[in-house]
Amino acid sequence: MEPKTIAFVGAGLSCAVLARELAERGGFRCVLFDRRPHLGGNCHTARDAETGVMVHTYGPHIFHTSNRAVWDYVNRFTEFGPFVNRVRAVTPRGIFSLPVNLMTLNQFFGKNMTPRQAEAFVRELGAPFRTGRERNFEEVALSLVGEELYRNFFHGYTKKQWGCEPSELPGAIIKRLPLRFTYRDDYYQDVYQGIPVHGYTPMIEGIASHPAIELRLGEGFARERAGEFDHVFWSGPIDACYGGRHGKLSYRTVHWTEERLDGDAQGTVCLNYTAEEVPFTRKIEYKHYTPWETHERTLVATEFSKATGPEDDPYYPIRSERDMAVLRHYVGEAREEKGISFLGRLGTYRYLDMHMVVEESLAFAARLGTEPADWPRFSVPEEKLFS
Numbered sequence: 055m056e057p058k059t060i061a062f063v064g065a066g067l068s069c070a071v072l073a074r075e076l077a078e079r080g081g082f083r084c085v086l087f088d089r090r091p092h093l094g095g096n097c098h099t100a101r102d103a104e105t106g107v108m109v110h111t112y113g114p115h116i117f118h119t120s121n122r123a124v125w126d127y128v129n130r131f132t133e134f135g136p137f138v139n140r141v142r143a144v145t146p147r148g149i150f151s152l153p154v155n156l157m158t159l160n161q162f163f164g165k166n167m168t169p170r171q172a173e174a175f176v177r178e179l180g181a182p183f184r185t186g187r188e189r190n191f192e193e194v195a196l197s198l199v200g201e202e203l204y205r206n207f208f209h210g211y212t213k214k215q216w217g218c219e220p221s222e223l224p225g226a227i228i229k230r231l232p233l234r235f236t237y238r239d240d241y242y243q244d245v246y247q248g249i250p251v252h253g254y255t256p257m258i259e260g261i262a263s264h265p266a267i268e269l270r271l272g273e274g275f276a277r278e279r280a281g282e283f284d285h286v287f288w289s290g291p292i293d294a295c296y297g298g299r300h301g302k303l304s305y306r307t308v309h310w311t312e313e314r315l316d317g318d319a320q321g322t323v324c325l326n327y328t329a330e331e332v333p334f335t336r337k338i339e340y341k342h343y344t345p346w347e348t349h350e351r352t353l354v355a356t357e358f359s360k361a362t363g364p365e366d367d368p369y370y371p372i373r374s375e376r377d378m379a380v381l382r383h384y385v386g387e388a389r390e391e392k393g394i395s396f397l398g399r400l401g402t403y404r405y406l407d408m409h410m411v412v413e414e415s416l417a418f419a420a421r422l423g424t425e426p427a428d429w430p431r432f433s434v435p436e437e438k439l440f441s
């Protein structure tokens with residue numbers, strides 16, 4: 055029997071994993087399109103020609119998961135170097151450890167507190183701001199951490215990151231107290247963490263390397279071509295699939311400037327600049343993400359955050375109330391359509407880390423029967439798109 059031909063729009067992690075699963079199952083020919091000239095989507099890495107340093111082209115990526123199956127899956131395709139992310143904040147009052155932890159609190163306030171004392175101390179700092187009517191980000195943050203910590207660590211950074219006053223953001227953004235009352239300063243607390251020894255692109259090349267998978271890089275794909283295939287999996291922006299006819303979903307994006315220097319520029323991977331007056335959000339020194347390598351030269355990338363313009367890549371879904379209303383139109387449209395399914399960060403308009411994308415694509419593959427006509431429209435149940 056002739057294999058069914060399936061198009062994948064986007065050659066990032068979500069489509070690569072799903073294509074691999076179908077390819078291994080047999081009976082499918084998978085064609086991966088990406089308008090970019092490389093594999094890997096936003097996880098793409100490349101060695102800088104001048105310094106030899108491994109650069110994460112679209113921003114630094116650390117793989118972290120507590121799901122053993124996901125960790126085993128990615129380890130089939132690459133060797134991971136051990137890496138635990140630690141971030142520092144450059145504040146108007148000096149350089150401190152992030153997320154704000156017991157070390158930060160003791161150094162910032164010149165104290166010698168135990169976890170219990172620090173918790174009580176911070177509770178007191180927030181007390182004057184607790185009215186029971188805290189709604190927006192600023193009100194919630196002040197009620198949790200008080201004025202001094204808020205001004206030095208949260209206000210300026212949040213304003214730069216989101217491009218608006220923190221008082222205009224929903225309080226729900228701070229889901230829980232952004233402080234730790236221990237000395238733990240590892241950014242992610244997952245069981246498995248690391249960075250592929252040779253970068254993410256070889257890992258994704260490994261996933262996509264199968265006789266039933268064909269790569270068409272540097273080639274955009276429009277919905278009008280769907281009829282040429284037995285099914286299309288779309289990991290590009292869902293609004294772009296429909297030409298934006300119900301309005302544009304909004305995103306924040308970042309852009310980077312690069313400096314190449316001798317030696318060691320900042321002694322660590324990531325410094326967040328919290329002051330509002332500093333125009334950028336963070337500086338990344340890439341060679342520290344591969345502590346198993348030695349480089350005499352270094353590359354520092356400076357991150358600026360902005361709203362996504364027509365020429366920019368969409369990065370972080372904003373998911374405002376307006377966005378979610380627009381999303382409902384596209385989901386309604388997709389539901390009526392046969393032959394296209396949506397997945398991944400842009401296809402489902404959710405912020406997803408890499409381990410979530412791998413997990414969802416593996417689970418999605420498991421839900422796909424042999425007949426494309428019966429395949430679900432979304433990689434996850436619809437209600438998850440709005441939660």
Ligand SMILES: Cc1cc2nc3c(=O)[nH]c(=O)nc-3n(C[C@H](O)[C@H](O)[C@H](O)COP(=O)(O)OP(=O)(O)OC[C@H]3O[C@@H](n4cnc5c(N)ncnc54)[C@H](O)[C@@H]3O)c2cc1C
Pocket residue numbers: 063064065066067068069087088089090094095096097112113114115116117118273274275276289290291308369370397398399400406407408409411
């Ligand atoms: C700055 C930044 C830092 C991040 N850091 C981390 C981190 O530290 N740890 C972590 O786990 N995750 C991180 N992530 C998230 C990670 O990048 C995503 O989980 C992952 O890239 C999602 O994969 P995807 O396949 O869904 O989407 P993408 O990687 O975005 O791939 C989608 C691809 O589709 C292509 N495309 C879109 N439309 C079309 C079209 N019409 N035709 C052809 N091609 C098209 C795009 O060019 C793109 O390559 C970060 C994300 C960003 C933006």
